[in-house]
Amino acid sequence: xxxxxxxxxxxxxxxxxxxxxxxxxxxxxxxxxxxxxxxxxxxxxxxxxxxxxxxxxxxxxxxxxxxxxxxxxxxxxxxxxxxxxxxxxxxxxxxxxxxxxxxxxxxxxxxxxxxxxxxxxxxxxxxxxxxxxxxxxxxxxxxxxxxxxxxxxxxxxxxxxxxxxxxxxxxxxxxxxxxxxxxxxxxxxxxxxxxxxxxxxxxxxxxxxxxxxxxxxxxxxxxxxxxxxxxxxxxxxxxxxxxxxxxxxxxxxxxxxxxxxxxxxxxxxxxxxxxxxxxxxxxxxxxxxxxxxxxxxxxxxxxxxxxxxxxxxxxxxxxxxxxxxxxxxxxxxxxxxxxxxxxxxxxxxxxxxxxxxxxxxxxxxxxxxxxxxxxxxxxxxxxxxxxxxxxxxxxxxxxxxxxxxxxxxxxxxxxxx
Amino acid sequence: xxxxxxxxxxxxxxxxxxxxxxxxxxxxxxxxxxxxxxxxxxxxxxxxxxxxxxxxxxxxxxxxxxxxxxxxxxxxxxxxxxxxxxxxxxxxxxxxxxxxxxxxxxxxxxxxxxxxxxxxxxxxxxxxxxxxxxxxxxxxxxxxxxxxxxxxxxxxxxxxxxxxxxxxxxxxxxxxxxxxxxxxxxxxxxxxxxxxxxxxxxxxxxxxxxxxxxxxxxxxxxxxxxxxxxxxxxxxxxxxxxxxxxxxxxxxxxxxxxxxxxxxxxxxxxxxxxxxxxxxxxxxxxxxxxxxxxxxxxxxxxxxxxxxxxxxxxxxxxxxxxxxxxxxxxxxxxxxxxxxxxxxxxxxxxxxxxxxxxxxxxxxxxxxxxxxxxxxxxxxxxxxxxxxxxxxxxxxx
Amino acid sequence: xxxxxxxxxxxxxxxxxxxxxxxxxxxxxxxxxxxxxxxxxxxxxxxxxxxxxxxxxxxxxxxxxxxxxxxxxxxxxxx
Numbered sequence: 001x002x003x004x005x006x007x008x009x010x011x012x013x014x015x016x017x018x019x020x021x022x023x024x025x026x027x028x029x030x031x032x033x034x035x036x037x038x039x040x041x042x043x044x045x046x047x048x049x050x051x052x053x054x055x056x057x058x059x060x061x062x063x064x065x066x067x068x069x070x071x072x073x074x075x076x077x078x079x080x081x082x083x084x085x086x087x088x089x090x091x092x093x094x095x096x097x098x099x100x101x102x103x104x105x106x107x108x109x110x111x112x113x114x115x116x117x118x119x120x121x122x123x124x125x126x127x128x129x130x131x132x133x134x135x136x137x138x139x140x141x142x143x144x145x146x147x148x149x150x151x152x153x154x155x156x157x158x159x160x161x162x163x164x165x166x167x168x169x170x171x172x173x174x175x176x177x178x179x180x181x182x183x184x185x186x187x188x189x190x191x192x193x194x195x196x197x198x199x200x201x202x203x204x205x206x207x208x209x210x211x212x213x214x215x216x217x218x219x220x221x222x223x224x225x226x227x228x229x230x231x232x233x234x235x236x237x238x239x240x241x242x243x244x245x246x247x248x249x250x251x252x253x254x255x256x257x258x259x260x261x262x263x264x265x266x267x268x269x270x271x272x273x274x275x276x277x278x279x280x281x282x283x284x285x286x287x288x289x290x291x292x293x294x295x296x297x298x299x300x301x302x303x304x305x306x307x308x309x310x311x312x313x314x315x316x317x318x319x320x321x322x323x324x325x326x327x328x329x330x331x332x333x334x335x336x337x338x339x340x341x342x343x344x345x346x347x348x349x350x351x352x353x354x355x356x357x358x359x360x361x362x363x364x365x366x367x368x369x370x371x372x373x374x375x376x377x378x379x380x381x382x383x384x385x386x387x388x389x390x391x392x393x394x395x396x397x398x399x400x401x402x403x404x405x406x407x408x409x410x411x412x413x414x415x416x417x
Numbered sequence: 418x419x420x421x422x423x424x425x426x427x428x429x430x431x432x433x434x435x436x437x438x439x440x441x442x443x444x445x446x447x448x449x450x451x452x453x454x455x456x457x458x459x460x461x462x463x464x465x466x467x468x469x470x471x472x473x474x475x476x477x478x479x480x481x482x483x484x485x486x487x488x489x490x491x492x493x494x495x496x497x498x499x500x501x502x503x504x505x506x507x508x509x510x511x512x513x514x515x516x517x518x519x520x521x522x523x524x525x526x527x528x529x530x531x532x533x534x535x536x537x538x539x540x541x542x543x544x545x546x547x548x549x550x551x552x553x554x555x556x557x558x559x560x561x562x563x564x565x566x567x568x569x570x571x572x573x574x575x576x577x578x579x580x581x582x583x584x585x586x587x588x589x590x591x592x593x594x595x596x597x598x599x600x601x602x603x604x605x606x607x608x609x610x611x612x613x614x615x616x617x618x619x620x621x622x623x624x625x626x627x628x629x630x631x632x633x634x635x636x637x638x639x640x641x642x643x644x645x646x647x648x649x650x651x652x653x654x655x656x657x658x659x660x661x662x663x664x665x666x667x668x669x670x671x672x673x674x675x676x677x678x679x680x681x682x683x684x685x686x687x688x689x690x691x692x693x694x695x696x697x698x699x700x701x702x703x704x705x706x707x708x709x710x711x712x713x714x715x716x717x718x719x720x721x722x723x724x725x726x727x728x729x730x731x732x733x734x735x736x737x738x739x740x741x742x743x744x745x746x747x748x749x750x751x752x753x754x755x756x757x758x759x760x761x762x763x764x765x766x767x768x769x770x771x772x773x774x775x776x777x778x779x780x781x782x783x784x785x786x787x788x789x790x791x792x793x794x795x796x797x798x799x800x801x802x803x804x805x806x807x808x809x810x811x812x813x814x
Numbered sequence: 815x816x817x818x819x820x821x822x823x824x825x826x827x828x829x830x831x832x833x834x835x836x837x838x839x840x841x842x843x844x845x846x847x848x849x850x851x852x853x854x855x856x857x858x859x860x861x862x863x864x865x866x867x868x869x870x871x872x873x874x875x876x877x878x879x880x881x882x883x884x885x886x887x888x889x890x891x892x893x
Binding site for chain 1: 828831832834835843848853854858864865867880
């Protein structure tokens with residue numbers, strides 16, 4: 001399905017921490033290693049604007065010392081697992097890669113939930129606003145409300161503050177005691193304790209509310225104010241931006257297309273990071289959201305395992321397993337409470353691409369009916385945004401993945417192989 | 418005294434029992450059971466219910482979920498044969514009167530069809546078609562190359578012209594099916610969703626959960642699955658590929674079809690592709706089409722897709738740069754003579770009487786209203802508005 | 815510094831800025847009109863939500879949050 005077909009031994013999809021670590025580990029046997037990344041610069045999401053993170057710089061430097069072919073701007077839209085081929089749209093047209101072993105490091109994306117006014121301009125994700133800001137979006141002097149759930153909220157608040165924003169508050173839906181309990185489990189990881197205390201110190205001037213969530217975003221053409229519910233109180237805050245995200249969710253589309261089994265919303269892997277499909281490995285957030293350190297160690301294990309360096313892979317098991325335990329606690333701590341699943345009014349838009357309201361979706365019985373009868377999930381985002389909402393609000397799962405996994409030019413689909 | 422009360426209670430209990438039994442059996446007693454709630458089944462349910470028949474509809478999956486969900490929803494008069502022209506014309510008149518009742522989510526629009534002629538031969542065909550349609554009172558307009566460019570600027574230069582059929586239209590079939598079924602329910606029809614007919618007997622039909630439905634007539638409107646319910650009918654699945662783009666409002670005005678489409682549709686054995694583009698109300702473009710007889714499964718087949726895309730970009734180069742959101746396949750129910758099967762089947766056991774309303778291939782959406790009218794007329798013993806012999810399953814007995 | 819035009823207006827931003835950032839610096843918080851007419855701006859910042867779409871050098875549906883500014887780029891929003 002593409003103009004040019006390349007051969008490689010180890011193909012890694014995703015240039016975030018897991019993909020980079022996998023690439024570094026997989027090169028030790030002199031095998032051909034290719035890394036495909038959809039962005040214009042390596043680092044994925046968490047290392048975006050890599051020059052701000054010493055850890056990112058160190059790893060990218062390691063990568064540059066290895067014989068890894070890095071292809072940036074490569075958006076994988078289809079795969080033929082039987083032929084061991086993936087197809088990508090690149091700035092130079094459609095291209096294919098044939099592999100012996102494949103490592104999926106496709107990361108995670110932020111989850112969004114509908115609430116009144118969430119479609120107003122200047123209501124962004126929390127990680128979303130940080131990503132935009134790293135690309136130059138103005139935050140200096142802007143009043144920002146940070147809301148939603150997850151460890152990212154404090155990280156984002158810190159970043160925004162560092163870049164001149166006035167963070168009015170952080171509203172975390174999880175109960176205070178749950179978050180403190182999570183903090184208490186950190187004693188085993190002194191690095192994380194240091195990070196947490198450091199963060200606390202930097203954010204001590206910013207009001208932090210627990211058991212709090214946005215009930216309404218107000219404004220005509222764009223956001224002017226946010227109403228936060230905190231206990232029985234409603235606080236109205238005039239602001240420029242609302243940075244609101246509800247934790248992260250693994251990107252599963254490519255794994256599903258390749259037939260990899262998915263459990264509990266993440267790609268299923270064994271101790272070698274191998275998926276249910278032979279010759280396909282997965283590492284990082286796509287196997288379960290757990291942060292940079294976990295992504296790095298999983299990437300290394302996958303990279304070593306893919307080139308049969310089992311001893312080197314096994315050396316990482318203990319650290320990975322302990323970090324995995326921490327990741328599971330994260331999920332439990334920031335689990336969505338019922339109130340935040342009821343924020344949408346009947347007229348609130350749930351599918352942003354097709355403007356399908358809550359009322360129309362509530363008449364359907366599952367994701368298939370929603371797609372067929374309301375076109376929810378049939379727009380440009382291919383159900384990525386509304387799919388998370390449908391899953392959270394009604395427990396509906398989008399079970400099938402259709403071609404193309406990402407929107408591509410018709411010419412890309414047409415090109416001969 | 419006590420005895421009298423006792424007897425009264427006994428009689429009351431007995432009457433209640435009879436009442437309950439009658440209620441239960443009448444609740445499951447129908448004049449006609451329709452298998453399949455695609456657009457054809459739903460239309461049949463609607464016509465039969467509003468004609469006063471007691472209608473039951475059995476659907477294992479989703480309303481409008483089969484070919485109804487996969488196809489283009491092009492409402493078109495087709496003249497591949499006189500019988501096809503008659504049925505599509507009859508149906509189109511019915512569609513146009515149905516249109517004002519359809520809710521917005523049915524996306525009905527009378528955008529018209531352009532049959533594109535690539536060369537002089539095809540232009541001759543355009544003129545022949547124009548004359549034929551005119552003789553049947555169907556308005557059409559012959560466009561030359563210049564006019565074609567003006568009306569659809571994205572088509573490539575060098576085409577010979579086109580035939581414009583303004584009364585053709587488009588709709589979104591799954592929601593039309595839902596609407597028609599809801600109308601049927603309002604007229605008293607009952608829907609058994611998530612159920613399949615597992616057996617037919619003298620009394621009627623049995624469902625997968627064991628429920629027994631009493632009926633005199635069963636209509637098979639299950640599309641390409643129809644041989645499962647009434648074996649040995651000449652219906653074969655014919656696979657097609659389609660894709661949809663992101664929004665490009667005002668890029669295309671009509672449903673555009675190459676004249677070669679008819680040639681390809683007529684071919685029996687070969688795989689084929691044709692240029693076929695529809696503008697949706699959203700501004701998205703629905704692009705097809707392909708036909709395969711011996712496809713093994715529903716997966717998208719790259720070589721067919723590529724052939725189809727080569728064909729469409731030949732006619733409309735601008736499509737190459739458009740963003741594609743989704744590619745999918747579907748199965749049409751095809752018969753050897755490209756006419757649907759509407760009417761009673763030859764059968765050994767007289768009850769229940771078996772009817773077919775299937776085998777519509779690429780014209781299921783178009784001819785759903787006409788099919789439903791014909792079927793209802795047959796069930797009521799009325800004369801059909803157009804001769805129904807050409808669609809009779811007995812032709813293949 | 816890079817200069818591009820947004821809806822006919824000249825905008826200059828530092829190198830490495832995304833087109834989305836250029837829009838914001840031009841005073842436009844939204845590039846897109848939703849199906850039902852409302853204005854929409856970027857949300858996810860990573861090319862998933864497709865809310866940040868603009869027409870770039872004549873090509874519709876370009877993701878402004880994932881495109882770096884280049885000199886002479888012509889950006890058109892939905893207004």
